[in-house]
Amino acid sequence: MAITAKMVQELRERTGAGMMDCKKALTETNGDMEAAIDLMRKSGALKAEKKSGRIAAEGRVVIKLSADQKKAALVEVNSETDFVAKDSNFVDFAESVADAVLASGTTDAAALANVKLASGQTVEEARAGLVAKIGENIQVRRAQVVDAGAGSIATYIHSNNKIGVALVYTGSDAEMGKDLAMHVAANNPAGLDESSVPADRVARERDVQLDIVMQSGKSREIAEKMLEGKMRKFLAELTLLGQAFVKDPAVTVAQLLKNKGAAVTSFVRFEAGEGIEKKQENFAEEVAAQAKQAGG
Structure with missing residues (x-):
């Protein structure tokens, strides 16, 4: 079959290989794109780096x-x-x-x-x-x-396959372990307890809250007391043990574990794409730019 410029361009976009390599591979495979890619992989012409x-x-x-x-x-x-x-x-x-x-x-x-x-x-x-x-x-x-060491591992993968949790716990209640792994997936605690929260994050929050309290006209002494309460709430909401249990908000995770005679020693939570700055596309601007380019 005839190898068109569009076919060659598509193969170049997919492989990063040179135009002549792409045309040669498409010719040898009679225009079969997937077969051409395989052929280029075997010959070393393919470049994934692009x-x-x-x-x-x-x-x-x-x-x-x-x-x-x-x-x-x-x-x-x-x-x-x-x-x-x-x-x-x-x-x-x-x-x-x-x-x-x-x-x-x-x-x-x-x-x-x-x-x-x-x-x-x-x-x-x-x-x-x-x-x-x-x-x-x-x-x-x-x-x-x-x-897990001497403990047990509970895992949870969210239905979208973008959030995964592995939680190490002690005790014999496997259902509780699974529930806590799900809780970590949903609430994304910053750490296990207060000691696991980075000091700079605590200091930054303390400065913000103190400024807010001082703006209300309270004396420094009263503001400091109010601040302690605000920081306790902040740390509780931020840590696994301090958070309200997702399946029973009337109890904290720490209380749940105490009632079960269990403990959580560690957890790991992965969320796909977290912390990666995604490119924001403005399609209206893109279309306008293309129209302007076509017109001039």
């Missing part, structure tokens, strides 16, 4: 448990769009990376790139191949292994 500059703020979180349920691996893999995050190839890749993290214990992103997957490819080889196939920047952003 996609690496794009913002990958969507994605999914995967959690894998060891057979004895004493270890859990959490992995966040990012894509540019939510559509790709639901693609079966992307899902399979994320799952395989989580398996590799659990098996190897490797969590450093740079080191993880060289870890082999069950397929025999390294994480980086599989990632680069997926970038070329799907046409989006894909990144393994972070990974963590949680060890």
Whole structure:
């Protein structure tokens, strides 16, 4: 079949390869785009790096448990769009990376790139191949292994696959553990207790609240007393043990644990894309700019 300029351009966008390499691959595969990509991967003409500059703020979180349920691996893999995050190839890749993290214990992103997957490819080889196939920047952003030690692990993955929690607890109530993992997913506590909240965050909040109280015309002495109450409330709402339990707001998580004779020793919460600045598209401005360019 005839190889059009549009076909060559599409393949260039998806692979980052040169025009002649793209045209050659399309010619040899009779215009089959996927076959051309595979051919270029085999010949080394494909370059996944072109996609690496794009913002990958969507994605999914995967959690894998060891057979004895004493270890859990959490992995966040990012894509540019939510559509790709639901693609079966992307899902399979994320799952395989989580398996590799659990098996190897490797969590450093740079080191993880060289870890082999069950397929025999390294994480980086599989990632680069997926970038070329799907046409989006894909990144393994972070990974963590949680060890239960003498305790137990409860996990929770939200229905959108974007939030995952692994929580280590003591006690025999597995249902409670699952509920608390769900609570962490919903309420996103900053830490386990007051001691786990960064000192600079506490100091910043104290300054803000003191200024607010002082503006009300109270004396410094009264303001300081009011401030203590405000800070206790602030820290309670910020920490897991101080928060009202999501399934029974009449009790705090600390009270729930005391009633159950249990304890939480740690938790890890991953949310896909958190902390990544997403590109904000203004489509009205984009259309106007294109119209202006076309007109002049």
